Amino acid sequence: MKQIQEACSSIKEKLTTTPSIGLILGSGLGILADKIENPVTILYKDIPHFPESTVSGHKGQLVIGTLEGKQVIAMQGRFHFYEGYSMKQVTFPVRVMKELGIESIIVTNAAGGINKDFNPGDLMLITDHINNMGTNPLIGPNDEDLGVRFPDMSQVYDTSYIKHAENCAHNLGITVQKGVYVGNTGPTYETPAEIRMLRTLGGDAVGMSTVPEVIVSGHAGLKVLGISCISNMAAGILDQPLTHDEVIETTEKVREDFLRFVKEIIRTLPQ
Template sequence: MTNAVEAKDYILKQVDQAPKIGLILGSGLGVLAEDIENPIAIPYQDIPHFPVSTVSGHKGQLVIGTLEGQLVVAMQGRFHFYEGYQMEQVTFPIRVMKALGVEQIIVTNAAGGINESFKPGHLMLIEDHINNFGTNPLIGKNEEELGPRFPDMSEAYSKRLLQHAKQVADSLNIQVQQGVYVGNTGPSYETGSEVKMLRKWGGDAVGMSTVPEVIVANHAGLEVLGISCISNMAAGILDQPLTHEEVMETTEQVKEDFLRFMKEIIRTLPV
């Protein structure tokens, strides 16, 4: 907790007001932060105890400012377990957001489509997730001031915010899917047989992030909305190799709809 408070104190020295909405922007989706007005950008390496993002497509800075009339703090790039960080480090920004006074977070990611009715470029509202990391960010001593020892995950993703996002999509005539996100460690993509297994488990999309952050967000009492950009179809569905370049190309193609969708969600976000 001390580390999060030190990071929070450093951040508040740079800004006039504390944000209530947190944004975690995944691979290729950090472009949203470019539209924040009166932005204050703080490189991760300048924030006490913050890890540093090492993945292409992750700019590696915290951006605080106004977006559609709302004061937000945006992670332009996130941290992953496969980068060699501990779960505590991967989820540290959530603790800092909570310390700043954030009450709602929108978590985005690029994911592989498991559901064969999905297509690259689709946006999927996350209804629930499956933790396939083989570990949990809450393992270890629990600090009661941060959250309960055994947090409830029956509504890990807010039904209220999910309904709001669906209404926004309808109003903008943007087609969105809904489904279950499976979180794997990576960094290798899944095999075709693993994808078949994840589909039988009930997974609709698969990626290498989000789940640890959402677990900690729920532990901290934050309301969560999750959105995946289906950047490619998972292994075995199409007869082609998977690459990170394909992920980045797809997120670039869907950029216009993603920006419109996110901005309207944030503009009309229910408190």
């Protein structure tokens, strides 16, 4: 809690407004933060106790300001377990954003498609997740000021937000998928056998992020909307190797739909 408060104090010194919506922008999706009006930009390295993002496509900064009439705080780049950070470090920014005043959070990522009905470039609303990371960010002593010891995860992805996002997509003429996101540790992409296993378990898309932040968001009582950009089909579905360059290339191709979609969600999101 002391570290959370120290980080918040440092950020608040630069703010004149209180954000109500948090945004976590995944690989290739940070372009949304560039649309924030009257932005206050703070590098992660200038915030006490913040890790630094080491992944290509992640700028590594907070952007705070107005987006579609709402006060937002955006993570332009996130932290991953595979970078060597602890789960507490990976999810620390969610704690800080909650302390700054956000009530809801939109978590985005680039993911591999497990569902064979999906195509690269599809946007998928996350309806549920499978934590396949072998650990949990809430392991250890629980601070009751942050959340309950045994938080409910049965509706951690807010059903009213999912419905709202579906309506926005319909109004914009954008086709969206819905499905279950599987969180793996990475940094390796999955093997074809692992993808067959995950499909059997009920996964529709797979990635190396999101699940820890969503667990902590649920623990903190935040309303969550999750959006995956299907950047490639997972191993074994198409006969081709997987690369991070392909992920970035695909997210760049769908950036206009992604931008229109998320901006419309925020513009029409009930306060």
